[in-house]
Amino acid sequence: MKTEGCNIIIYYSMRYRHFNRRKFLRDTLYSAAGIMMGSNIPDLSGTKNPANPAFDIMKEVMKYRKIDAHEHVGLGGTVEAQIDFADRLNIEKLVISKPIPDYSVNVPPATPEEFRKCNDEVLSAMKRYPDRYLGQVYVNPVYGEESLEEIKRCVDQGMVGLKVYYQVKINDPLFYPVIEKMIDLKMIILMHAVTAIGFAGHRPKYGNQQMNASAAEDFVEAAKRYPEAMFQYAHTGGGGDWEYTCKTIRNYPNIYVDTSGSNNEGSMIDAVLKYLGEDRM
Template identity: 40%
Template sequence: MKNRTDFGLNRRTFLSTSGLGLLGASMSGVLCNVPSKEESEQTANTFQKDGWKAIMESAKKYPKLDAHNHVWSGSNAAQVDESCEALGITKAACSIPGGKKVAEIRANNDIIIQAMKSHPKRIMGQCYINPLFKKEALDEIDRCVDNGMVMLGELYDAVKISDPMYYPIVERCIRHKIPLMLHGVTTLGNWRPGYLPTNPPNSSVPEDFVEIANRYPEAMIICGHIGGGGNWEYMCRILRKAPTLFLDTSGSVSDEGMIDMAVKYLGADRLLFATDMNYETGVGKIIWADLSEADRKKIFFENFNNLLRKAGNHAS
């Protein structure tokens, strides 16, 4: 391992303070060498004091930029701010993905603009658009950028990102020098014939990202959430075919080896730290990955900051 921090935790300590200790209370006649209640409480106190405290302190020492987060209403912007503060997340790029009509999309973007104003030191805006409304989408990108938004995101499944309808959207992002982040899927039915899709048929799979990135190598295109569910190993193998693509590390799935494989296939320079509102696991999967200190700092902060720098939106 390169630089994985040792917090004094091991399998035996974990078991004696969690599942095994609980089982021992009801199965003391079945299991041998089960810690006593006093021993378990003592170990649990040590675990809490020396383990979690060390983890939190280690996590907070790294500046972080969250490339994928959400504010679902004006009222929970304060909760985003609080969660980021607890884990040392300097700023979070937030969106409200969705809206069936142009007016709904605009209203959702207005909520993000208000969240940016109410929490200017924490929340960065991601503009949501639907490429089915071409003129309105382009106008909305311009409006959102004029109001201080730093990128597009999280765009969804109205059309695949490789569809020609996305060409003018990507070209407008290139003009504004801003990134574009779109929801990526790798569930079996969406990329292998003969299986029932579990996401809408227009969801973008890794091949779609590769196609658009190779068409527009100057664009800053981000595939959303390696941990969003599905075959993240397949995602890593395919995305390496487009060297200008970026992948964010968010999602509720945090399998062991996920970040390590992404680094192996894509390189640390192409990974962007993100939570998608899964704050603890989002930070934890980077802390516990087998990374050098230099790579951990790149993923947590520097890579995304360098993308934002192109339009002057970087964090100081």
């Protein structure tokens, strides 16, 4: 199930430390299916009846307060539908942005004019649902001065973080002034990421269509240069080698991950917990 081009992925406040996070995160993988299928949810073996037919997955999901830490607006669907899905999963707040995937057909380049339009759409959604949406400003560091001006404009209007795509890699010197600005603001940087699966002993560092997408090694380089910055490695559930990613970044505590994506394998949550711990997920 997708809303606004991004799967609903559950995050939770670290204040709620009394429950079993591993069990909760595993169970929430079923939650999207629960919306559409009610109680008739297949288990991992493919049978219709779960091992414990008395277990109500949606009841378990609804017990906890949640924040969706990686969402988008303006990429398909409506904000009303997105809020509806959030309500049905008891997601209190959603962190939203609108990036420009300018490798796609008929998508304008990420110029200052265009990324301002994207941020205006996010600001509009924030005004419509001020108690639900937390905005992240999107910029293209190729335009350094304009990016810094846009960060100020959007933060002044209530945005709480930065979302960046693959126009510039996170360890590129063009990014340094933007990272330094976010350090001053004490705000997190959510960066689109791709770590391709290796083949025959070779690991391609970049995706086929996204030559400037940041890989795990790029995050490490940025984190070493700026240990006071906060980096969010996007969508370990988006395909690629998430286990390699977790092993690569595990010794850099200022790199966090989110598990959004459409390819969440059954062992991914356990692996992220094993390598990074609950406070970095």
